[in-house]
Amino acid sequence: DAKTTQPPSMDCAEGRAANLPCNHSTISGNEYVYWYRQIHSQGPQYIIHGLKNNETNEMASLIITEDRKSSTLILPHATLRDTAVYYCISKEGAGNNRKLIWGLGTSLAVNP
Amino acid sequence: DGGITQSPKYLFRKEGQNVTLSCEQNLNHDAMYWYRQDPGQGLRLIYYSQIVNDFQKGDIAEGYSVSREKKESFPLTVTSAQKNPTAFYLCASSTRQYWDSGANVLTFGAGSRLTVL
Numbered sequence: 749d750a751k752t753t754q755p756p757s758m759d760c761a762e763g764r765a766a767n768l769p770c771n772h773s774t775i776s777g778n779e780y781v782y783w784y785r786q787i788h789s790q791g792p793q794y795i796i797h798g799l800k801n802n803e804t805n806e807m808a809s810l811i812i813t814e815d816r817k818s819s820t821l822i823l824p825h826a827t828l829r830d831t832a833v834y835y836c837i838s839k840e841g842a843g844n845n846r847k848l849i850w851g852l853g854t855s856l857a858v859n860p
Numbered sequence: 861d862g863g864i865t866q867s868p869k870y871l872f873r874k875e876g877q878n879v880t881l882s883c884e885q886n887l888n889h890d891a892m893y894w895y896r897q898d899p900g901q902g903l904r905l906i907y908y909s910q911i912v913n914d915f916q917k918g919d920i921a922e923g924y925s926v927s928r929e930k931k932e933s934f935p936l937t938v939t940s941a942q943k944n945p946t947a948f949y950l951c952a953s954s955t956r957q958y959w960d961s962g963a964n965v966l967t968f969g970a971g972s973r974l975t976v977l
Binding site: 780782784789790791792793794797799831839847848849850851852853 | 864866868895900901902903904905919920948950952964965966967968969971973974
């Protein structure tokens with residue numbers, strides 16, 4: 749199973765980098781890791797995804813360990829608007845039974 | 861701008877009534893999904909549709925029904941058979957099929973909050 753585990757909550761000072769860890773030690777070799785975030789009472793928003801290599805886009809960077817057992821989402825300069833629940837997810841199962849599994853995520857509080 | 865529109869944003873229902881939640885997308889995505897979110901739980905898949913006139917049950921389909929008559933639309937009906945319908949409902953879409961091995965990024969709507977009185 750590709751279950752992911754994340755700390756339930758984290759704090760970060762405004763303007764500093766926020767580093768959100770995720771453990772996915774049972775992920776299959778060809779499954780992507782996806783990160784989404786959800787601001788209170790809104791729909792989740794896609795942030796970034798990766799397979800083996802580190803990835804960067806305008807929102808964040810994703811660092812995946814070489815053994816693919818864990819990853820870290822980096823928000824380089826956190827702002828108050830980055831306060832949200834961050835989900836690290838992947839697929840589990842085989843063939844047509846493959847499905848995304850959503851956990852409870854990490855509630856990130858960016859403080860002034 | 862392309863996106864997903866869910867309506868209504870808030871809905872109140874009396875016990876025993878059916879209600880239908882609307883989901884419309886203009887992203888030209890083939891796949892569409894309905895999720896349910898409850899406090900203290902992750903998103904759970906209710907139904908998904910890969911193409912028009914086809915849909916599959918997710919993990920918690922009991923008490924729900926869907927249709928996919930148009931590519932753009934995937935309405936969800938919460939029937940009176942759903943025992944605990946109060947929840948936040950999320951519609952999503954993607955370009956790839958649900959079980960594709962490649963990257964499959966979901967685009968979500970803003971959600972509909974259903975409360976049963």
